[in-house]
Amino acid sequence: MSFVYKTMKSPIGLLTLVASDKGLAGILWEHDNPERVRLTPRTEDTGNPVLLETEKQLNEYFAGKRRSFSVTLDYVGTPFQKKVWKSMLAIPFGETRSYGQLAKEIGNPKAVRAVGAANGKNPISIIGPCHRVIGASGKLTGFAGSLKAKAYLLSLEADQSNLFR
Structure with missing residues (x-):
């Protein structure tokens, strides 16, 4: 499986948003340990609709205008x-x-x-x-x-x- 990503600025630092072809697969921290969550390989895609919607909803959350999220999630785990x-x-x-x-x-x-x-x-x-x-x-x-x-x-x-x- 391959993933695409884009970064966004937030009040708590730079976030890396990661998507698969099924939905949002990750929101990773600026200084995240790369071994904590393995979503690779990744290709930058600043126009991916899932990533753009995630960024929009996160910005609304940080601005106090959103209390829940409607992005499709694609959890990768056991x-x-x-x-x-x-x-x-x-x-x-x-x-x-x-x-x-x-x-x-x-x-x-x-x-x-x-x-x-x-x-x-x-x-x-x-x-x-x-x-x-x-x-x-x-x-x-x-x-x-x-x-x-x-x-x-x-x-x-x-x-x-x-x-x-």
């Missing part, structure tokens, strides 16, 4: 990872869940560490809201984009959620 990522997609805007809560939601309450590992391999950051997954104590835990970016995203969503209450 069946277990996809199960975790699907559960993560159900976390409402402005809310958080612990790794333990996600493990229970997928019917495997003892798989907390495996859920954490799958969360860390989430290829579609932001739209696949891995930033909404936190430690059981409420602390922000590991995040591929940096804990500063995670705090920014959670704050952005909290501020927007408060406007609608």
Whole structure:
């Protein structure tokens, strides 16, 4: 499988958007470890409709004008990872869940560490809201984009959620 990409500027750094012929396959961080998510080979395509729509929706999200995304996703991962990522997609805007809560939601309450590992391999950051997954104590835990970016995203969503209450 081959992928196309384009980059975009955001308030949390340069993002690399990656698409397959089936949909959005990745949103990667500026200083992402290339071993974390392997979506290669990639060819730059700044006119790809999926990537342009993703960029538009992300810009609306960062501007506080979007609370959900409608881009078709093409998650590349193991069946277990996809199960975790699907559960993560159900976390409402402005809310958080612990790794333990996600493990229970997928019917495997003892798989907390495996859920954490799958969360860390989430290829579609932001739209696949891995930033909404936190430690059981409420602390922000590991995040591929940096804990500063995670705090920014959670704050952005909290501020927007408060406007609608």
